[in-house]
Amino acid sequence: MEEIIHQELESQEYFINMGPQHPSTHGVLRLVLSLDGEIIRKVEPHIGFIHRSIEKMCEHDSYQQIVHLTDRMDYLSCHINNEAVCLAVEMGLQLEVPDRVKVIRTIIGELTRLSSHQLWWGVMGMDLGAITSFLYGFRDREMITDIFEETCGARLTMNYNVPGGLMFDIHPNFQRRTKEFITHFKKKLPEYDALLTNNVIFRERTVGIGILSKEDAISYGVTGPAARASGFSCDVREHHPYSYYPKVQFKEVLRTEGDCFARYQCRIDEMWESLSIIEQLIDNIPEGPYKAPTKAVIKLPKGEFYQRVETARGEFGVYIISEGQKNPYRLKFRSPGFSNLSALDHMARGSKIADLVAIMSTLDLVIPDIDR
């Protein structure tokens, strides 16, 4: 008799599709979940729904034209992606860009990071069921997009960098608006803590969920705030500084817990760091040209060039193989989202479906970045 009852209660693994249209998958990502009741046994991400073969398209474009394609990869940190391509091309040309360019690139890069984190904060709240945070995040992000629109000419896909410098000089209002934003946002950032960080429901859903150890973070190639929350010091700005970062004072945000809440706090602390970096630079933009002179047709010498930068999600790399032509022989992007996604299965095993949503949003996946 006992055996029969046991057999009836024995659970059976079953599969369920999460996405590609699920609202909390941040885009067209399909996750095949292998479930035992509500407990996740395995997560299998299926990617490639918005693959646009950007790497192949780059092989037919000139070096100036490649820049605008990187806007479409990680669209939330597009300025930093553009900068990576430009830095790689400048490395190939052995071109020294003026200090003014470096400072402006750094300021706008940090603004991009802020706007990306603000959107992530809003979306993270919404994934966990709080619509308020989404509206608050977008309210503050609006000021940054206005700055971008006025100076760069677009709100999201800015394409402000060109190899050798910037497309045009900053707008006269740029400094005033940025200072206004800093004073505004310094008052608003504590609201974020009041709304989410200290909220009891939010803490219950994030503390101790989706733990990633430092060793696993390194072996899966996780970078960015997701890895720094596990104690893996991997900030490219600190270890391989580019642009104006060597001359800026900032500290790398590190936590050791490795759970969802640590990843959350890492990003919140990074916002404060970004604000302090912008504050240091905004009054000290040196005078000078906004572009180093380049030829109309850029031809890189034969060789291989690799440049890494720190986007809002992690380490982004551009690897150019040049044969001396006006377009690259091969171009490879190392995108942070792809490596971060590979750790999802490891982190989600044994947790509930609702935890998977929290883990995914703290990884901050951007699907066009994964698919390319």
Added chain:
Amino acid sequence: MRSIVNYFKDIIFGLNSLVTGLKVTGHYFTNPKEIITQQYPENRDTLQMFERFRGEVVLLHNENNEHRCTGCSACEIACPNGTIEIINKKVDIDGRKVKALDTFVYHLQMCTMCGLCIPACPTDAIKMANTFEHAVFDRSQLTKVLNRPGSKLMDGVK
């Protein structure tokens, strides 16, 4: 005993955190002036776009229906997506056959608004306009001819 104390501590902490959050939202509920929302379709007449906003490519004409495009195709080469198509013609000027612009075709549906064509133009003939309401019912309406009928090259532009 300790577990009971912790239990009540958790409840107080939880209630406190909820009240803190409600204070923030309550502040905006009672001070609606601090909310920044643009009522977009209603404020269309007063809506000011930024000067540098990249909406679509336009060919500039002056009041005599003259433009500055010589038909050199520099923008066509600079464009990454094949958005711009320059069709040239030969015209007689003082008995010489000279290349001139016939049709400036602009495929808006392929344009990514990257703005690479603007610095490429040697005569500053084109610029990015601020318009952004591009939705139409038929795809063929997105293919535009930018030079106006009967327009010709401005004097002194080479």
